[in-house]
């Protein structure tokens with residue numbers, strides 16, 4: 001009798017279970033299709049045409065004399081923006097400005113300031129006054145010369161003050177510039193780092209400043225997007241630049257030119273981006289697939305090795 005009851009119950013449950021299963025499979029298939037289509041939209045079609053001088057005649061790039069910043073300056077000049085270059089050394093600024101003028105026939109201006117100082121923003125504001133700014137790239141940033149335990153960093157006080165001023169204050173203060181929000185149209189790219197996606201031991205201060213930039217950008221994007229301002233948080237993994245001391249580009253460590261060309265196609269499609277398809281895969285693996293504890297643990301081991309190698313070969 002009991003056996004008969006169980007069979008009857010199972011038969012009755014068959015139809016509802018079938019629909020639960022069908023609904024689950026359909027939801028998963030739709031989710032997968034959505035992910036594939038949005039991946040195709042971002043990484044294959046891209047949004048390359050959004051960044052044009054229609055947003056405003058001028059583009060401003062901080063840290064524009066080397067690496068990723070220089071590549072942003074070149075790519076934006078190639079698209080016809082007049083370029084305002086802001087960096088530390090006037091000689092290097094003049095060199096980049098001259099190249100952009102000759103190569104892309106665009107207007108250029110420069111402001112030489114040390115972002116490690118905090119009394120520079122009146123000078124920047126005066127230099128930008130009256131310009132119709134369509135794009136701002138907050139790129140300037142400093143990292144550690146080599147991975148190190150926090151309390152063993154030489155001149156810790158100065159090191160931390162400089163890092164906070166360059167990596168954080170520069171971004172916050174730039175958002176204060178009145179000229180940016182006057183026309184309700186424009187794009188601000190804040191260059192954070194994949195190191196800001198989780199704590200990176202032995203680069204802890206750098207990683208924390210970059211996490212700030214990421215949170216700050218994503219919050220502000222939501223505050224201002226309805227006013228026509230896009231604020232994008234950009235989180236690259238390794239790129240071949242002076243900062244990383246990587247010399248040879250590979251698929252996962254692109255040249256800055258390659259990285260920037262890919263990144264600019266994501267503007268308007270992603271508020272937070274790793275900017276380059278292989279980096280997006282790495283970002284997905286390290287945040288969604290691998291438990292964060294493991295990422296932090298292996299980050300520590302990797303940076304310990306890098307720190308030791310630096311002591312042996314460079315110091």
Ligand SMILES: NC(=O)c1ccc[n+]([C@@H]2O[C@H](COP(=O)([O-])OP(=O)(O)OC[C@H]3O[C@@H](n4cnc5c(N)ncnc54)[C@H](OP(=O)(O)O)[C@@H]3O)[C@@H](O)[C@H]2O)c1
Nearest residue numbers: 063065066067068088114115116141193238239241242243
């Ligand atoms: N490269 C990577 O793998 C990577 C990965 C993730 C995130 N990022 C981020 O991307 C941004 C650019 O990095 P990068 O690798 O291109 O760096 P980089 O090659 O070292 O270039 C940094 C640029 O910033 C300028 N700069 C540095 N300190 C300055 C200061 N105190 N005042 C004014 N200008 C200063 C430099 O000018 P000088 O030439 O005069 O020093 C140079 O133009 C940074 O925010 C970095 O954190 C880089």
